[in-house]
């Protein structure tokens with residue numbers, strides 16, 4: 001399966017699936033500016049395994065993959081029921097019958113799954129012990145030939161890290177996020193449980209045009 005880069009028109013069409021004005025503006029800006037969706041699409045290229053999107057929010061990754069022509073089943077999981085309702089609404093409005101969403105807490109309730117697992121921007125909401133067990137549970141759901149794809153801020157002494165901490169607190173203040181960040185992992189904290197689960201790990205900065213200290217970490221089975 002070869003992925004194409006979606007046009008701005010295609011990205012705006014995803015935003016128009018949103019029922020709420022706030023979600024529309026968020027989606028439009030996010031899909032146009034965040035390099036993570038293109039990076040995940042690239043990492044999934046050539047595989048038809050299904051995708052589990054942990055902490056899926058309103059399900060933008062699944063729509064982006066479809067817009068790239070990467071048509072695989074996507075299951076989204078998030079503990080924010082409001083976002084899951086929006087995700088279901090958007091999938092139904094787009095007519096995507098192979099996208100499904102359920103509400104639950106990743107700390108206690110990871111769904112059964114086998115395929116690729118994607119974790120974008122949620123590790124900071126967990127304690128470091130919870131991060132380790134979430135990563136182990138996610139790695140256990142990666143099928144042969146599958147990947148665990150993570151985008152996370154990494155804790156280090158850079159100015160980017162300080163800017164990211166501030167941005168996450170603002171997201172809580174504006175009520176976009178239900179919770180404030182709890183603990184930011186460093187690179188070793190992510191690498192160790194993945195390697196222990198038998199994945200080979202690569203890591204690279206994913207800054208794009210942002211000031212945030214984000215990295216893309218891929219564990220391959």
Ligand SMILES: C[S@@+](CC[C@H](N)C(=O)[O-])C[C@H]1O[C@@H](n2cnc3c(N)ncnc32)[C@H](O)[C@@H]1O
Pocket residue numbers: 054055056057058059060061077078079080083104105106107119120121122125178
């Ligand atoms: C920064 S948002 C990222 C949304 C999505 N991954 C994206 O890139 O568009 C983080 C998401 O993680 C979810 N989340 C945080 N803690 C969670 C938990 N314990 N279980 C499930 N989802 C959680 C939040 O509700 C939020 O939607």
